[in-house]
Amino acid sequence: MVGFKNRYMVMEVFLDPNRDLGVDDPIIITQYNVSKAIKDSVLVNFGECGLASSLGSLQVKFVNPITKLCIIRTSREEYQKVWSAITMVRRIGNCPVLFNLLDLSVSRPVKLLP
Incomplete structure (x- = not known):
């Protein structure tokens, strides 16, 4: 049996308060946007092997x-x-953001049957 142990990070996203309020394209934080930004950052900072x-x-x-x-x-x-x-x-996207870690939790291992 194999156990997979994960970490869950609860993050807060701060949007730039100095951003122009007259912009017609407001940023909407979605799972896709956040996931793409994280994957792009892993690729830039740790390369293809780190991303993989x-x-x-x-x-x-x-x-x-x-x-x-x-x-x-x-x-x-x-x-x-x-x-x-x-x-x-x-x-x-085009909006400056900052991430703040609020909590790092530990999950229990998931047991997979053969």
């Missing part, structure tokens, strides 16, 4: 566009790499 090793378990599980909270799952072995890549994300 973290893609197996990297998933944006939940995003609330109103409260700007998101839950990100990654493997136990790769969570520090993903966390550091998230802190280096500076833009989602």
